[in-house]
Amino acid sequence: GTFYSPAAISDLDGVKAYIATEQDGKAVMTEIKTIPANTAVVLYAKEADKTSATFTIGEASANTDGNILEGQPYNIATVTGACTLQNGSKGLGFYGYNGEALKGFKAYLNATTSGVKGFVLNLDMETAIRAIQEAEQAAATYDLSGRRIEKAQKGVYIQNGTKVVK
Numbered sequence: 001g002t003f004y005s006p007a008a009i010s011d012l013d014g015v016k017a018y019i020a021t022e023q024d025g026k027a028v029m030t031e032i033k034t035i036p037a038n039t040a041v042v043l044y045a046k047e048a049d050k051t052s053a054t055f056t057i058g059e060a061s062a063n064t065d066g067n068i069l070e071g072q073p074y075n076i077a078t079v080t081g082a083c084t085l086q087n088g089s090k091g092l093g094f095y096g097y098n099g100e101a102l103k104g105f106k107a108y109l110n111a112t113t114s115g116v117k118g119f120v121l122n123l124d125m126e127t128a129i130r131a132i133q134e135a136e137q138a139a140a141t142y143d144l145s146g147r148r149i150e151k152a153q154k155g156v157y158i159q160n161g162t163k164v165v166k
Helices: none
Strands: 002-005 009-013 016-023 026-032 039-044 054-057 069-071 082-088 091-096 107-110 156-159 162-165
Touching: 002 069, 002 107, 039 069, 039 107
Parallel strands: none
Antiparallel strands: 002 039, 009 054, 016 026, 016 039, 069 107, 082 091, 082 107, 156 162
């Protein structure tokens, strides 16, 4: 699952914590041994039936520079480009979120600001990430008048806020 911690956490027992960083347009997972305050992470328990873990709240330091996961300690309205951890068509990963509110204390990936569309976790290899996958739903494409189009022909279009020439 995902977790956002407003407090520093150490002594993770039964789970591993990972941050995600953007490298060459790809999300790369890195394990951290402690969770600094105000940090969003992916939590992973190797045992399939693991439903709880033990943490110690207190001092924690880990290098979380460049972490592209975001979160907050309260529910908020859905953020444009938010991707949440889901079991989607390509496996467990971050996919476009269509709900009305993002839950507090949960992490999400902002595809708009991170430069990453989404990614699929390959937990068989624990920390490996399968090739970057497009978010489950294809990005909407618009003509220069702002009208949504289904299939782009030759011309200039707007996709994900970027001008695309086809």
